Amino acid sequence: MHTYDAVVIGAGQAGLSAAYHLKRLGIDHVVLDADDRAGGAWQHRWDSLTMNDVHRVADLPDAAAPGGSADRANVVVPAWFARYEALHDLPVVRPVAVDRVTSEGDLLVVHAGPRRWVTRTLINATGTWTRPFVPYYPGAETFRGEQVHTADYPGRDHFRGKRVLVVGGGASAVQFLGELAPLTDTLWVTRREPVWRDGFDASVGRDAVTLVQQRVAQGLPPASVVSVTGLALRQQEREAERLGAYAARRPMFTRIEPDGVRWADGAFEPVDVILWATGFRPAVDHLAPLHLRGPEGGIQLLTTGQDVQTAVTAARDPRVQLVGYGPSASTIGATRAGRAAAQAVRTYLGAAGEQTA
Secondary structure, three states: OOEEOEEEEOOOHHHHHHHHHHHHOOOOEEEEOOOOOOOHHHHHOOOOOEOOOOOOOOOEOOEOOOOOOOOEHHHHHHHHHHHHHHHOOOOEEOOOOOOEEEEEOOEEEEEEOOEEEEEOOEEEOOOOOOOEOOOOOOOHHHOOOEEEEHHHOOOHHHHOOOOEEEEOOOHHHHHHHHHHOOOOOEEEEEOOOOOEOOOOOHHHHHHHHHHHHHHHHOOOOOOOOHHHHOEOOOHHHHHHHHOOOOOOOEEOOOEEEOOEEEOOOOOEEEOOEEEEOOOEOOOOHHHHHHOOEOOOOOEOEOOOOOOHHHOOEEOOOOOEEEOOOHHHOOHHHHHHHHHHHHHHHHHHHHHHHHHHO
């Protein structure tokens, strides 16, 4: 069986950046992607998300990102990714649903059902989209209405005429309220009081990334950075603001009942839909056989240099690079981390070659 110098898992922003730089460095590699077509997580986003709505799509190496428009993001970005793969002749194989990665001596073996790829190093670029997080509240299983997560958001028209409880304190919750409040009855609940900003600047972004980097350097799981960045309303959310959708925010309920939720003071709130805008967790379960997690539950990354978004090497196994994880979990971070991961692979292969010699 052929032994690759590197296998990349995932062909989203991070995976494509890594593959570009691996090819530029002349490193023998393959990219394994679980989807049937190009586009990463973008192809699964809801139809009402336009290029004007996304916060920002960063450039790929040698390729400027599509700009703002009223076109659907789940069409524009996947088409851009597909063109990029073809233009640079990136070795993407799909669909390949990796279920585990094991270590056999000095080599790593990537398993997808009966198929196997043997490699000297691994770049994991699986993101978070396949790991939606829904916190458990007592009685959740008794609810007779709909429970929908961001990952399965069907678009605003689906909720017309329904009383929707939006759960979550991040940008997705704000956006959903912006879409739904002018259309139907909404309620908003968060665990913490929202922190609002008039806008964002580079220093806020750096502070947020540094916070995540500090956590993964300690082996802690990555956490939400909304407490650092705060929330901001865009023009398309001003009508929901005028209707009071954000001012009426309430603290979390204590339990879920068949027809609604129960507040801490004992009052009952009837709702038809619970929309969980509660985020995602890193999709790294397939790496469990490598025992990369520390006692704190996270995968510790080695931190070197001045750019915190280039922390990609697993502290417990330098053969493994994680891009789009922790401080690089953004489109711009993923692009930078792809380059850092390719360079780390080259460094590891060089050191391993010297030891063999």
